Amino acid sequence: MDFDLTDEQSLLKDSVTRWAASRYGSLEQVEAARRKPLGFDEGAWAQLAELGLLGLPFAEEDGGFGGGPVETLIAVEALGRHLAPEPYLASVVLGGGALRLAGSAAQREALIPGIAEGSHRLALAHGERQARYDRFDVATTARRDGGGWRLDGAKCVVLNADAAQTLVVSARTAGGRRDADGISLFLVPADAPGLTLKPYPTQDGGRAADLVLEGVALPADALLGEADAGLPVIERVLDEGIAALSAEAVGVMEALHALTVDYLKTRKQFGTAIGGFQALQHRAVDMFVALEQARSMALYATMMAGSADAAERGPAVSAAKVQVNRAARFVGQEAVQLHGGIGMTLEYLGAHLFRRLTTIEYLFGDTPHHLRRVSDAGGLLGAA
Amino acid sequence: MDLRFTPEETAFRQEVRAFFRSEIPEEIRRKVSEGRSLAREDYVTSQRILNAKGWAVPHWPKEWGGQEWDPIRRYIFMEELMQAAVPLPLQFNCFMVGPVIAAFGNEAQKARFLPRIANLDDWWCQGFSEPGAGSDLASLKTRAVRDGDHYIVDGQKTWTTLGQYADWIFCLVRTDPTAKKQAGISFLLIDMKSPGISVRPIITIDGRHEVNEVFFDSVRVPAENLVGEENKGWDYAKFLLANERTGIARIGLTKERVARVKRLARETPAGAGTMWDDADFRARVATIEIELKALEITQMRVVAAQSRRDASKPDPASSILKIKGSELQQAATELLVELAGPLSLPAPVANDVDALGWEAFAAPTYLNTRKVSIYGGSNEIQRNVIAKAILGL
Numbered sequence: 001m002d003f004d005l006t007d008e009q010s011l012l013k014d015s016v017t018r019w020a021a022s023r024y025g026s027l028e029q030v031e032a033a034r035r036k037p038l039g040f041d042e043g044a045w046a047q048l049a050e051l052g053l054l055g056l057p058f059a060e061e062d063g064g065f066g067g068g069p070v071e072t073l074i075a076v077e078a079l080g081r082h083l084a085p086e087p088y089l090a091s092v093v094l095g096g097g098a099l100r101l102a103g104s105a106a107q108r109e110a111l112i113p114g115i116a117e118g119s120h121r122l123a124l125a126h127g128e129r130q131a132r133y134d135r136f137d138v139a140t141t142a143r144r145d146g147g148g149w150r151l152d153g154a155k156c157v158v159l160n161a162d163a164a165q166t167l168v169v170s171a172r173t174a175g176g177r178r179d180a181d182g183i184s185l186f187l188v189p190a191d192a193p194g195l196t197l198k199p200y201p202t203q204d205g206g207r208a209a210d211l212v213l214e215g216v217a218l219p220a221d222a223l224l225g226e227a228d229a230g231l232p233v234i235e236r237v238l239d240e241g242i243a244a245l246s247a248e249a250v251g252v253m254e255a256l257h258a259l260t261v262d263y264l265k266t267r268k269q270f271g272t273a274i275g276g277f278q279a280l281q282h283r284a285v286d287m288f289v290a291l292e293q294a295r296s297m298a299l300y301a302t303m304m305a306g307s308a309d310a311a312e313r314g315p316a317v318s319a320a321k322v323q324v325n326r327a328a329r330f331v332g333q334e335a336v337q338l339h340g341g342i343g344m345t346l347e348y349l350g351a352h353l354f355r356r357l358t359t360i361e362y363l364f365g366d367t368p369h370h371l372r373r374v375s376d377a378g379g380l381l382g383a384a
Numbered sequence: 385m386d387l388r389f390t391p392e393e394t395a396f397r398q399e400v401r402a403f404f405r406s407e408i409p410e411e412i413r414r415k416v417s418e419g420r421s422l423a424r425e426d427y428v429t430s431q432r433i434l435n436a437k438g439w440a441v442p443h444w445p446k447e448w449g450g451q452e453w454d455p456i457r458r459y460i461f462m463e464e465l466m467q468a469a470v471p472l473p474l475q476f477n478c479f480m481v482g483p484v485i486a487a488f489g490n491e492a493q494k495a496r497f498l499p500r501i502a503n504l505d506d507w508w509c510q511g512f513s514e515p516g517a518g519s520d521l522a523s524l525k526t527r528a529v530r531d532g533d534h535y536i537v538d539g540q541k542t543w544t545t546l547g548q549y550a551d552w553i554f555c556l557v558r559t560d561p562t563a564k565k566q567a568g569i570s571f572l573l574i575d576m577k578s579p580g581i582s583v584r585p586i587i588t589i590d591g592r593h594e595v596n597e598v599f600f601d602s603v604r605v606p607a608e609n610l611v612g613e614e615n616k617g618w619d620y621a622k623f624l625l626a627n628e629r630t631g632i633a634r635i636g637l638t639k640e641r642v643a644r645v646k647r648l649a650r651e652t653p654a655g656a657g658t659m660w661d662d663a664d665f666r667a668r669v670a671t672i673e674i675e676l677k678a679l680e681i682t683q684m685r686v687v688a689a690q691s692r693r694d695a696s697k698p699d700p701a702s703s704i705l706k707i708k709g710s711e712l713q714q715a716a717t718e719l720l721v722e723l724a725g726p727l728s729l730p731a732p733v734a735n736d737v738d739a740l741g742w743e744a745f746a747a748p749t750y751l752n753t754r755k756v757s758i759y760g761g762s763n764e765i766q767r768n769v770i771a772k773a774i775l776g777l
Contacts, residue, residue, distance in 0.1 A: 001387060001388070001390070002385060002387075002688070003684075003685055261777065265776070276777075278768070278771075284775055284777065285767040285770045285771050285775065288770060288774065288775065289707060289770075292701075293678040293704075294678070296679070297674075297681070300387065300677065300678075303387045319674040319677055322674050323674055371674075372667070374673070374674060375663065375667045379646065379666070379669055380674065380676075381639060381643050381646065382643060382646075
């Protein structure tokens with residue numbers, strides 16, 4: 001049992017924290033980056049590459065830096081704290097995760113060096129409108145066509161799809177829409193004929209897109225991992241995504257809580273700082289308690305996400321998402337309330353942090369969904 | 385960073401688990417698990433078995449029976465003890481007066497009291513709270529006036545847990561009425577057999593006799609029973625309360641309760657099946673388990689930080705453990721009553737108490753557990769601590 005960071009991890013934390021604090025030290029800086037065509041700054045992306053963050057989770061022999069879940073936690077928590085709009089989660093954690101876990105040597109060799117140096121981005125196109133949060137629900141099809149594949153269907157809310165050169169697309173190669181078996185993953189170039197993107201901004205100021213695939217023709221080697229056996233990869237990628245999202249949420253909540261406490265100390269009403277009122281102090285404390293409980297579960301998810309054993313990993317990660325979701329909602333709502341009117345405006349950083357927390361709640365499964373997953377697995381403790 | 389236990393820690397866990405389950409009588413553990421009342425002898429039997437093994441006071445200094453375990457081993461030990469439904473070594477002896485005497489008492493006091501405290505030869509109770517001094521403990525009024533080589537004590541203490549069994553009481557008394565609140569308080573050890581002491585039972589909302597009022601009417605206490613310096617008692621009390629707070633989350637206890645709920649739910653008929661078939665009930669159980677897992681990791685974070693900080697000062701983060709730990713203890717008892725359903729309604733009566741099933745003790749356990757968010761510094765006091773010490777409000 002050890003909560004200490006290694007020297008290398010401490011260095012990583014220092015460098016990414018320093019970078020995020022200077023690049024996105026103010027809401028104006030974040031907003032300026034969001035106004036760029038892809039919703040983030042290509043220059044900042046290049047700097048993340050220079051810092052080694054883009055190759056972080058990939059094996060050294062593939063051109064990465066051999067980081068694990070703890071390194072990802074450190075990176076996303078710091079980026080989250082400053083609302084860095086770069087598609088780190090979409091490209092490195094999700095798309096990159098699928099490539100790392102399922103990619104052949106040739107596929108890894110072809111893509112990872114470009115990802116690490118910042119010239120190539122991925123996105124994970126898995127969710128479909130009817131699926132809600134069910135990971136096995138895939139209606140998009142991939143049929144063998146000559147020596148290759150032909151994809152048809154639609155994907156929705158694909159994070160940062162418009163910034164990706166390659167999309168990791170899930171499609172059904174066998175079985176019925178809600179079968180666990182028969183899902184496969186494909187590497188689809190963003191400019192593939194028959195692929196249409198409809199990009200849009202999201203509630204948190206980020207970007208996503210809906211995809212339509214109409215007879216998208218792919219060569220045989222576009223298949224990522226084994227045919228019909230894509231679901232375990234998707235499960236693991238999304239569980240790693242939840243661990244990363246949990247760490248990001250901790251960074252966002254930490255920033256929002258600090259902002260709120262600072263506001264309580266400086267805002268004067270009735271001739272005194274409102275932080276002197278016990279009713280408000282106790283609410284700020286309850287936010288802090290929720291934040292620390294969420295931090296503990298982000299650590300738990302980080303520890304468990306790397307496990308290849310889905311039966312062990314799944315309930316643990318879902319438990320973390322439940323705790324983080326509840327904390328995100330509570331901390332966000334309380335922060336707005338304690339700020340009063342200023343908390344309601346987009347001119348104020350706090351409102352943007354709340355919007356990000358709200359988005360996090362609904363990414364990769366909401367609270368009832370994950371509570372059911374924990375409950376269906378029989379809970380976390382054995383029966384006495 | 386690695387949240388797993390080392391192989392040595394896991395082996396230690398196995399060792400203590402095996403000991404608790406094989407050496408502490410099953411009958412005593414069953415009473416604890418089901419929330420039945422324990423007799424004085426049950427506490428004594430259990431603690432003496434632990435003490436014979438050297439495990440009644442593992443956290444004390446080595447010369448008085450301590451084991452020099454690191455904070456993680458101490459945590460594992462307590463967690464396993466609670467999960468095995470072993471009665472906690474008497475809190476007032478082992479976690480309160482013992483550590484205070486070991487840290488601030490003189491050599492004669494240590495030799496006289498500590499071995500008997502560890503072995504529960506003397507049963508101690510706590511004389512802190514008064515009718516007018518609850519969360520504002522320092523407003524206490526019980527007086528001790530020096531008279532030659534004695535103090536004369538007058539006043540009243542309340543909420544004296546298990547005082548009906550006690551041989552001794554450790555008291556905060558006012559020795560300097562002119563000093564500012566905290567400054568005039570001393571820490572005094574008083575023999576419960578002293579003339580002038582009377583004990584009145586208070587029956588609590590669970591219908592049981594757990595706490596008492598203790599009255600002091602010109603009680604003569606030898607001056608040699610003063611711990612440390614006169615008028616420095618508040619410092620010793622703070623030290624004691626800090627000890628109390630770190631163990632107060634009682635995660636192992638809640639784990640034991642939740643695990644029992646999960647077993648009993650599978651045996652409790654409901655509809656065409658059992659309570660465990662009820663998805664809503666399972667979701668409520670899972671909600672508590674999730675928050676409990678979070679608290680367990682939070683506790684480990686506090687424990688890990690503890691090994692790096694000055695242990696004599698309370699860690700304000702331990703207030704999180706008090707708040708969440710007490711809430712979860714309470715939530716687990718709510719599940720128990722819910723599970724027992726209408727069978728929770730009959731109140732246990734003295735003469736048939738052994739014949740009753742677990743359902744009869746669910747409501748008393750629930751009712752009794754309301755105390756945990758009040759004692760040890762109420763949860764509101766804990767929020768004040770965090771607001772001031774961590775948030776700077």
